[in-house]
Amino acid sequence: MTMPDIQPLLGDACAKVPGVAPAAVPVKDYPTLRMTSPSQVLPLVSFLKERGFTYLEIVTATDWLGPVSPDGYPRSGRNPHPFLAEEPAAVPAARNPAAPYKPVFDMLWCLADIPQKTRVFLRLEVPREQPSVPSLAGLFKAADWQERETFDLLGITFEGHPCLKKILTPDFLKGHPLRKDYAHVKDQYDE
Numbered sequence: 001m002t003m004p005d006i007q008p009l010l011g012d013a014c015a016k017v018p019g020v021a022p023a024a025v026p027v028k029d030y031p032t033l034r035m036t037s038p039s040q041v042l043p044l045v046s047f048l049k050e051r052g053f054t055y056l057e058i059v060t061a062t063d064w065l066g067p068v069s070p071d072g073y074p075r076s077g078r079n080p081h082p083f084l085a086e087e088p089a090a091v092p093a094a095r096n097p098a099a100p101y102k103p104v105f106d107m108l109w110c111l112a113d114i115p116q117k118t119r120v121f122l123r124l125e126v127p128r129e130q131p132s133v134p135s136l137a138g139l140f141k142a143a144d145w146q147e148r149e150t151f152d153l154l155g156i157t158f159e160g161h162p163c164l165k166k167i168l169t170p171d172f173l174k175g176h177p178l179r180k181d182y183a184h185v186k187d188q189y190d191e
Helices: 003-016 038-050 143-154
Strands: 032-035 055-063 104-113 118-127 132-134 157-159
Touching (some): 003 032, 003 038, 003 118, 038 104, 055 143, 118 132
Parallel strands (some): 032 118
């Protein structure tokens, strides 16, 4: 299946799941579909899996709140750079005027049809307050750890996940370190 051959399948997917449409901004040059509601995730992914997209390659998200807060970086008070006279001061990140800042997470899934060497990306904007999407762990075993990682680092809940708990950060860490507004809370490992 070449890139032009996938267009009828994407049209069928859009017709099968109302509200799904080709994304205005695709992921690189890959076919990308944009969903408007979390209720569309399972029907769309099930439809694509039945049509040969049997490999879940990526589950991730992007925080579009704005520049990263310097409060998310622990400051020890000691100089970590042996060739600098003093520890550099925290500098707030500058706003990029071209970036589409908004208070949402942009969920991203990549499904692949390995025999046909084809990928499809799925996008869904999720509000930052109480972010939640359905889990794909019932459809793909590969979703398990990827959803746990996204939960741990960004705080997005995956409804129906069999074991949604932290996977990368220690239990004592408060908050979700990949959120743009993350502020580090001193712990026993800080000086």
